[in-house]
Amino acid sequence: MHLHKSADVVTTCEPFYLPSGQEVAVFGQCHANNLAVMLKGPTGCGKTRFIEHMAWQLKRPLITVACHDDLSASDLIGRYLIRHDGTVWQDGPLTTAVRTGAICYLDEVVEARQDTIVVLHSLTDYRRMLPIDKTGELLEAAPGFQLVVSYNPGYQRMLKDLKPSTRQRFVAMDLDFLPFDHEVTVIERESGVDHATAHALVSLAQRLRKLQDRGLSEVPSTRLLIAAALLFKGGIAIKQACYNAVVSPLSDDEFLVGAMQDLIDATFV
Template structure:
């Protein structure tokens, strides 16, 4: 794993966004939808600022975190938040084991403790799905103190120099709740939009390298139309998910485009009218 100084040197060596984008897509990594997003997130990481990624489902937030992990050669511990998330899921738990013929109580370290001690990236996905009363335990981890007193063991843990926190949220989705101000203020926040234009085309060709030019163009048109209807309020955000679009395109290399879009995009939508609208948009480009 790179030290903080090595991270800074590595960051300075990235000369332009375009160069970084080409290299990362060749490695199967994240492609930034704007000229500055990738570089600005990296700078925040090097400055030890907790990063909050905001954006719709399928916009690439997890991919961005994974690419940062790869870029810095830094392992990542992941937490998938839900209403069932508790302190044990974050910090660890006590268990009874047999050792040298004796029964002892051992503490199994959770992702937060492991990431802090080993200098890993801690990725907290859908942080606004967790119960508000669960997360204050992380306040001292996320601010200038970068430390934690483990309530299960009494151990005081100071974060490794390379310890990094990246969180992600899907705003306004069912089951989510607004982040409280005390938690939100500990992050530097970035909006992660869907890919469009040349960046999306680059990802399509990387994901489906044997797809015909016509198929790529068809899905670019479909993507544009889906995004327009999302902006018009006629489709929910997930209809324009890049992840779903790429799934549909991969299927369409083997089955008709209409069926591929139906399975990968339309059938995921709860609203019958939305499903019908998606298929009508496809009919515009597929005869």
């Protein structure tokens, strides 16, 4: 069973999130009206942090599932386990969320198999029910349950996408990289580097993101910038930190790596 999920807990400390629009208000209304939510945006733009912040604000437990192409319906719903004294049913993360009124966050949902995604349909309309075929239980969602999915449209457009019949069951929210000053603030807050360094890192990122038109399939995320800032904070030279945390994870192409290194040299003179 290849499944990764977070613990079913309510976060006690507020996860830092800096809104750039009306996303907090929109999500709050979706939760109040039992509407499922689809978060769309590039890798590392803050989708996971946003949902962590909203779970804290709404005082709901959060269960996160990292989707992949081997994810089965049983991985989400549950299965019988064989023990020395017989068999016992174990709820999967989706069933646990439905039963306890938690927020269930399916990260990169299009990576899951289509037959797995279909099991979500009865939870995303007025029924708010989860049929558990193996036990015969028809489970009604507890108050507070909300289904949230995310994916990267730019990356998935070339590979997979959600069917229209699935997409129309969600309220879609478009998230993107933060405005310049906001991203600087996030890097300062998350890494502890000084303002000038955070400013330079965001300047570098904006230059690197323009390389997407020149063959770079993934652009540097805020997450990578924070990693570079943490390396620098720990004593690594800034150019080396940028290479290890930003350039090398993004590409092995000699031309692109050279172009990114040139931009680093131009940013940190």
